[in-house]
Amino acid sequence: MKINLSINKKPHTLEVPSDMPLLWAIRDIVGLTGTKFGCGVSQCGACSVLIDGNLVKSCSIPASFAVGKEIFTIEGTSKTLEFLREAWNEGNVPQCGYCQSGQLMAATSLLDQINNPSDEEIDIAMSNNICRCGTYTRIKKAIHKAAALKNTSV
Amino acid sequence: MSKIQQVNRRDFVKWVGLASGGILLGCNVSSDKKEFIAQRQGSFTPNLFVQIQKDGNIIIMASRSEMGQGIRTSLASAIADELEADWKYISVQQATGNSKYGNQNTDGSRSVRTMLLPMRKMGATAKFMLITAAARKWGIAETACEAEKHFIINKINGEKIFYGDLVDEAAKVEVPLEENITLKKVEEFKYIGKTLKSVDLKDFTHGTANYGVDVRIPDMKFAAIARCPVTFGTVRNFDKKMALQTPGVEDVFKLERVIPPTGQFFGALGGVAVIANNTWSAFQGKTNLSIEWNYGENESFNSEEFQEKLVQRVHQKGKLVSGSSGNVSAAFKESKNTIEATYTVPFLVHAPMEVPNATAWFKGNEIEVWAPVQDPQTARAELAHFFEIPLENITINVTFLGGGFGRKSKSDFVVEAVSLSKKIKAPVQVVWSREDDIQHSFYHATSAQYLKGSLDENGQVTGWLQRVGLPSIVSSFKPMSDFASGFELNQGFTNKPYNLANFRLENVKAESHLRIGWMRSVVHIHSAFGNNSFVDELAFAAKKDPLEFHLNLLGEDKLIKGKSDYPFDSKRLKNVSKTVAKKSNWGKKLPKGHGLGLAIHYSFYSYVATVVEVSSTEGKIKIENIWTAIDCGLVLNKDNVKNQLEGAAIFGMSLAMFGKITAKNGAVEQHNFYDYPMTRMKDTPNIEITIIDNMDTPPTGVGEPGVPVIAPAICNAIFNATGNRVRSLPLVDRGLV
DSSP, rough: OEEEEEETTTTEEEEEOTTOOOIIIIIIOOOOOOOOOOOOOOOOTTEEEEEEEEEEEEGGGGGGGGGSSEEEEEEOHHHHHHHEEEHHHTTTOOSSSHHHHHHHHHHHHHHHOOOOOOOHHHHHHHHHHHOOOOOOHHHHHHHHHHHHHHHHHH | OOEEOOOOOHHHHHHOOOOOOOEEEEOOOOOOOOHHHHHHHSOOOOOOOOOEEEEOOOEEEEEOOOOOOHHHHHHHHHHHHHHHHHHGGGEEEEEEGGGGGGGOOOOTHHHHHHHHHHHHHHHHHHHHHHHHHHHHHHHHHHGGGGEEEEEETTTTTTOOOEEGHHHHHHTTOOOOGGGOOOOOOOGGOOOOTBOOHHHHHHHHHHHHHGGGOOOOOTOOEEEEEOOOOBTTOOOEEEEEEHHHHHTTTEEEEOOOOOOOTTTTTTOOOOOEEEESSSSHHHHHHHHEEEEEEEEOGGGOHHHHHHHHHHHHHTTTTOEEETBBBOOOHHHHHHHSSSEEEEEEEOOOOOSSEEEEOOEEEEEEEEEEHHHHHSOOHHHHHHHHHHTOOOOEEEEEEEOOOOOOGGGGEEEEEEEEHHHHHHHSSSSSEEEHHHHHHHHOOOOOOOEEEEEEEEOOOSEEEEEEEEEEEOGGGGGGGGGTTOOHHHHHHHTTSSSSSSOOOEEEEOOOOOOSSSSBOOOOOTHHHHHHHHHEEEEHHHHHTTOOOOOOHHHTTTOOOOOOOOOOSSSSEEEHHHHHHHHHHHTTTOOOOOOTTEEEEEEEEEEEEEEEEEEEEEEEEEEEEEEEEEEEEEEOOOOBBBBHHHHHHHHHHHHHHHHHHTTOEEEEEEEEEOSSTSOOOOOOOOGGEEEEEOOOOOOTTEEEEEEETSSSTTHHHHHHHHHHHSSSSOOSSEEEEEEEE
């Protein structure tokens, strides 16, 4: 089927099988490979993107679900994401880096909803994302840092 | 390192594909003496490169695979330091798989250990040449010049020249002899021993780092393979009609197993391949296949029964392993206080976040591969062997690895991709699903251990018997290898740090019915669990504090030379133990339901001790704190070492809490992260890493040594908190998490 998607504010027209998950439409059809495949069953969060500001696992929703909505991926930019990137850099967070696109999407969603999240709120928001290298303590610290950067910038 | 040589530009362009001018250096970095000599006798082929360009940019070739251990940054920083380079001019290029780069096998926690010195010499040589060039330009003595942050300074008049402006002159300078090179002193280091952030941070945070699965070639196809649930089973027949009707699917065919010759390579499992124009369609096509299998001889394998069998075997006499000493039977007879314990660890799987995958293009008399491989040279040699293509016609482009942990040392997925490309005559990317990864891996072996120890009236250990059974990694190379091999037992079983007058190690039979491989820290996972749990049990039986007991068991300070360049120094092991005890406030009064556990282990020539604090509420355990101290000699990149040790704690937690692969009727029963769970952020304790300052000692392993201590430290803490002794992993099976 032919669908129109808007990814990072850029329109794309693509031909996809009707049941193709958004993840594969983004990666294999549109060709944006920053969004990662990790499990295919909504368990690891590597494929996380934002649709109209809501965090979703793109491996588990059909591409057609996102028609008429705005998709935000790691290739995009937002104020929150830039603060997070700065904090990620400062904390030297990634190891292999593979899960970090999804981590940054989940963190963007969190900070867009809660200005100054507590440890517990971060735990809840970020526990859908697996990092096999184990960078969790750094991610948590970087989210606090990004929140501070964001709050002082306003 | 034999010598550093300048590489002529024509060769450089040929090898590296860069055509810009500048100084280029190569050196022999092989750590293998035989290879080293062979290369010296043959025509000299430099195998590592530093290129200084006219604009001052310095390109450093990374010969080791980047899988999260930060090697690209670490190796570059060693060169940059000796070169007095300004870090902002440094960039890193990934080498293809080629023996001219020396050993590229990225495993065994040895990249920094074996390559730091050659890298430093490389930087120092380049600096020497730049100084000589500047001295000639100014007509002054070299001693009147010094290098500082990308400039050569004229010490007489304070004039300075930028590195980039010196490259033409420096390119004419003869490469100095190694003895004329002076390396910096520890106190002069600018990057080594400090913290440099990853050179790849920007790519990692923008989704632009190119992993294996991100490779895109014009007109490439995507493939999924249905493999037999039972190891080495074959396709009896299959119906491809439904699969072919799947939108996007273009072809379906049987893929023969690629059987490796005895003693080398990994081959590939074979199965039924689905070729599609995107990954999803290939996956869908695969689920729409109906296949009848010949399960073969592993069909009767049941891992639970196998573990019971191993437990029975370790309760009977096994094969005596050399390195045993004294007479344990006599010691046991004399003692009034003997204890016994049996420990088990299940099969485990690596599950890197990026699944195995490879992109290959079989072009007739050439093969090009893009893949996340830890050992690109073995992959290349394997392809040359199986596809009968000359080695020099095979290019292995090493992408970023989305985690490796040993899985990506085995390039079966590369062999698959090349087989498929050869068949369909087009570039193709094979992608494993997570289920494929969990169910068709090279598994970390299961193990059973039986220990018996004796104590005298003073609580001193008088005898130590240990019997171990674990399927050997060797079985993946040589069928019928039914006993753990010497190199495996030498990971913490034979080479114990303890002062034991009477010690006996026995090895029992353990057949393989799954492909067995190595996973981060390998057999040390078993040995550290058995050793540290049992020391804790002995300490309890002796009514002693576990730390005091453990330190006492290490005996008098001793230095054991051994066969390697890295003598074992018991003082260093004691030091990390005392350090971590201090950090964790060992002996402090704990809140109700809390407990502390200690584990100490020497692996990959590094000394590690960990204390874990757990709390117990209504029978469930929470890991509250982990303190780890490491002495790994010289530290190249401080924050990176810290990051590795933090990650090792999480990796160790995952295996301790959840890690368990089982097989029934020969087939692995787990599928994905819902039944092979990982530590998540909500489980993550406070983690505090202490790095012992030991900059005058050569560097040793970092990536792996932090893992083995975690499970036993957790279990010892659980005992301390609850009195419940966990002897079989994982904790989730004991109802504790």
